[in-house]
Amino acid sequence: MALADKRYLSDPDIDRIRSAYRVERTIDEALTWKLRRRRGPDYRLPPMAELQARLQAFLLRQIAGPFDILDLQRLSGGGSKEMFRFGLRRNDEQSRPIEETLILRMTPGESIVETHRLREFQIIAAMAGVVPVPPVLWVDVDGTVLGNPGMLCGLVEGVAKPKVAQHEGGSISGIGAGFPPALREPLFEQFVDYLASIHRFDWRSAALTAFDTPAAGTTEAARLGLEHWSRVWEEDSLEEHPVITLARQWLKRNLPVADEIRVVHNDYRNGNFLFNEDTREITAILDWELARLGDIHEDLAWVLFPGFASPDEHGTPLVCGLGTREAFLERYSRASGITVDTEKLHFYTVLNLYKLAILGSATNARAAADRQSHLDVMMNFSTGLGYGALACLYQILKTGGAAK
Amino acid sequence: MKPDVKQHLQSMAKALNEIVLPELQDKPFALEQANLVVASLNLLAEVQEHQFAYVRQEFDDTRSLLAAWRLAHPEGADPAMQQIVTAPQGDTDTQGLGELAKTVTGDKARLRILMDKAPLPTGSPIEPLLHSYIERQLARETAWLRLTGFIPDASAIPAIANVLDSQKNTPLHTTDHPTYPPHQ
Incomplete structure (x- = not known):
């Protein structure tokens, strides 16, 4: 069976991929640019x-x-x-x-x-x-x-991880970073309230010409997300993986309707905000590169992902190392005025794991395999993130996802 | 000569740890990269000697699944698929690593085609076999990468050597297959 060499995809191959997946205009632009540049010399x-x-x-x-x-x-x-x-x-x-x-x-x-x-x-x-x-x-x-x-x-002053962490998180990304008790409460409140502010933001008056707007009351927001990451898998994967295939099939069958279209940060977690340890104030929300207009449940499922959690002194898992799941959902609903839908939360939990698995196991590995990254060693090493996500994704599909 | 890749890897990690890293304390970017190199060397020291056995196990499992799929649902197999599952496997022990890995990649591409184009009917005996196949693959992957710090509960995951030994001794078709909720 002849397999395409993804390092050197021809223009017709690239066109075929582009027409097979419907993604936002500028996402198509970025992904297409990547494929064309990949054909050049090592980075x-x-x-x-x-x-x-x-x-x-x-x-x-x-x-x-x-x-x-x-x-x-x-x-x-x-x-x-x-x-x-x-x-x-x-x-x-x-x-x-x-x-x-x-x-x-x-x-x-x-x-x-x-x-x-x-x-x-x-x-x-x-x-x-x-x-x-x-x-x-x-x-x-x-x-x-x-x-x-x-x-x-x-430059914004601040740190992404406390000098003395409650729990040692991943040193690369801040994933799983915990916070000492004195920092936890004030940061938790700001963390939740800022997320609610992002979701309440009236984006229609903002200059967001690079963003496409999915239609409210349809499955378009979810479909755009699924097609985006499915295209990335097609472009970057070194080989097929049956969990990705199962997940894609499940996601396609279970696309939810987005009642309202709002700004979604899409990587809102510990490690992606700066804070001042003395004043205990968040000084900047960072890493907006994946933001899109879509369904807020995508952000909520990301925040609630157990992989970003860390335990408190009693072993209780805290969402992003900051507060319990119950406290997060309660405060978020109060601050945003938005009712959380558990079915949609479940869909986006699967979609987020699908995304994380693809980025970690395919895109990372591809960047290192083709020597196209500024950090090839890190790209190889952090494939662990992707395969950890694949294992979690399979467990969710196996224990509940497929039955929903 | 006693060829020992592991020994070289461990020596490099030791030199980096004890000699190079202390010199990089005021160079954060170089220090971060050097730490990642040390961590990668430690990972390689654990897994590198098992690379061929890993790929060989992937080959055995994937061929076993594809063959069972064709036997159970011959109508769903495309001609190219039928050709590969009926072709003699040859002596895979004499194949080079690269050649064998390429074969596995091709077989996995066929598996995706089958999963997408030939959905399994309810009650198919292949469904539980597919899930055994997936669980064995995930066990290999998480064992291989357990030292990256990204695998949940990594301390409870056995070394790749043990996983491969166990899988070799209990081929896919002889394992007890898990149940899985039907697709909806």
């Missing part, structure tokens, strides 16, 4: 001098007047995007000298997930003033100047 980390020159050229187009780039440094972490930090010295509107620290977030060759910088830029800009987010400044959507698509934003 190499940009030398700092080269990156500095590109950044200089990019900023020349954005800033009127003189400026200096100071101390450009690569940041650790960032399994999804390459992250750099630098100082920018320039004059403000009154010609007074100012210096600020900025973050450059760039799409690598490939990584754990392929996303579109304009979507990320627009949603963060839209959420400013709704929840704490980093100030976004400029975006190079297609990487014409920066070399790869990239976005610049301001």
